[in-house]
Amino acid sequence: MQQVLEDLGEKVGILGSLLVGEDGVIVASSMSGSVDEERVAALANTVILSARLALEQNGYRGLKSLVLLADYGKVFLHDIGIGFLTVVTQKDVSLGSAEVEVQSAAQKLVKMARLSV
Amino acid sequence: MSEDSSRIDHLKVWAGALFGKEQPPIDRGKLVKLFSLLRPKLLRRRDLKRLKKKVFEDPTPEGVRDLAHRLLFASETEEALRVVEEGVERFPESDSLQSFLTLFKKNRLRATIDRLLQILETRPLPEAYGQLADIYRDVGELDQALDVCQRCLEKFPESDIPYLVQGKIGLDRYKRTLTVRDGRFAIDNFHRATVIDPHNLKAHIHLAEIYCGIGASRKALDHLEVVTTQTVVDDRLKTLEANLVESLSSVNQETQELDVDSLLIQVETQERLAHDPWNLAVTSRDHDEDAAMAEFSDRFGSLEGSHDVALVVGDQVAEPAEGEEGHALSAVVAQVASVGDASARKMDLGNMTGAIATGDFGHIVIRKVRGASAAVHLSDENVARSVREPIQDFLARHFG
Incomplete structure (x- = not known):
């Protein structure tokens, strides 16, 4: 899993990635030095839980991924069963290409998670 | 018949018309051919003119982008740049227009960036660092711009130039985000520039602008006065001054007494500036x-x-x-x-x-x-x- 995150981190514009368990605990991480991974993990967990709750309360079930777009970057949150893959990118990264990279990494992680369970 | 002799015949027709001489018989076939050659260009011009009128009357980000693309296709590069710049000014929140402008400027300024990098290798001066950082800022490469400012500060810690550029970067960001962090960064850097050079009028103008925006009108007027006593005041500054005088009378006493940090927090919470420094109307647009x-x-x-x-x-x-x-x-x-x-x-x-x-x-x-x-x-x-x-x-x- 660590290797998948490290490979992802080598793509242009990706600042780092984390695998955060449903309880908010970091399972694996590959973040650049300037990013506080504990902080990102806690915030990512808050975002995904709040968004899921807001969606389910209003009849939108089965959230699989959430992309947060912001002034200086993007945050990709992807459900992989045992938790969420969280990827932080620079602002200028193309949404489409980053989505492809994140989805591909998420699929690998899902397979690994199934094997390890 | 060769193309040259065709052109000569065509000129003869016009010369005859101009000087009243007997005109040679008109070859309708040639005229039709000439018209069919010119037709696509004329149609493009007509479409462009219509599009310009439409965008002028009802501007939208999509319309501006479309017009800029067509102008580029018609090799009207300067006009395209002007259109996109005006579009970004009108719709600062449009990411697509912003990206278009950034890409456009990057291509145009590539040669200037290379030249400045060469100059800095042989003769590093704060002005060259400042110019380079300003260009990076202009094309949206903010991290690179900040990096150049830091390099300048390492070599010339007493120069006001990098602080001015860093302030401008902060101000650009602040206009977009309205966060306390960006506002504070801009103010601190402009202040530093005015401490190093009390006659740095650009820094004073930017301080007046940002203070006016957050509602610290008294402070803004103080900085504007430094400028008005040292230079000829243009229309833009007159508007800012009028706006400040107006806001001093309209803003309540309680707000005027708030410190800068409290005002920055207020703006961040409300997600809008207290005043638009460059327009007399208050910022919030009337929405229907x-x-x-x-x-x-x-x-x-x-x-x-x-x-x-x-x-x-x-x-x-x-x-x-x-x-x-x-x-x-x-x-x-x-x-x-x-x-x-x-x-x-x-x-x-x-x-x-x-x-x-x-x-x-x-x-x-x-x-x-x-x-x-x-x-x-x-x-x-x-x-x-x-x-x-x-x-x-x-x-x-x-x-x-």
Whole structure:
């Protein structure tokens, strides 16, 4: 899993990635030095839980991924069963290409998670 | 017949008409040929003229981008640049226009950047560092601009130039994010520039601008006075001065007594400036939310696979008439925007500008500009991709 995150981190514009368990605990991480991974993990967990709750309360079930777009970057949150893959990118990264990279990494992680369970 | 002799014949026709001499017989075939050659160009010119008129009368980010593309195609590069710059000024929240302008400028300024890098290798001067950092700032390469400023500060710690450029970077960001962090960064750097050089008029003007924006009108006037006593005041500065005098009389005593940090927090919380420094009107644009909702619903609700749409402006939820689903989506938009905004700020990513949720329900695309958020619930992934920019442009046009 660590290797998948490290490979992802080598793509242009990706600042780092984390695998955060449903309880908010970091399972694996590959973040650049300037990013506080504990902080990102806690915030990512808050975002995904709040968004899921807001969606389910209003009849939108089965959230699989959430992309947060912001002034200086993007945050990709992807459900992989045992938790969420969280990827932080620079602002200028193309949404489409980053989505492809994140989805591909998420699929690998899902397979690994199934094997390890 | 050769092309030259054809041209000569054509000239003869015109010379005859001009000087009243007997005209040679007109070869209609040649005229038709000439017209058919010119026709595509004439049609392009006519289309361009119509598009210019349309964009001038009813500007939209999409229209501006389309016009700029056509102008570039017609090799009217300078005009294209002017159109995009005006578009960005009018719709600062439009990401697509901003990216277009950045790319455009980058290509144009590549040679200047290379030349400055060469100069800095042989003869490093604060002015050259400042120019290079300013160019990077102009094309949106803010990290590179800050890096150049830092290199300049290492070599010339007593120069006001890097502080001025860093202040401008902070101000650019502040105009977009309205966060305390960006506002404070801009103010601190401009102040530092004025401490090093009390006659740095640009830094004083920017301080007046930012103080006016947050409602610290007295402080803004103090900085503007430094400028007005040392230089000829142009129309822009006159407007700023008039705006400050006006705001001093309209802003209540309680607000005037707040310190700068409190005012910055107030602006961040309200997501809008207290005053627009360069226009006499107060910033918030008059919105007609019902009209905006009707247009939004018309445009995005009729897309293939569109389930519902929602528009949330401040605390007001503008909903489509046929209720329940739209209401549910509005509730989702408000909650996601709230948690997304807070989290993005805590991650030092500025404000949330959008979110895309995907699940068993399909795709929900949310975009946010200042206090307004809009969302569309779609079943098709490709349609969901294609609406991201148009929704942002719609919000920029109505609420930016």
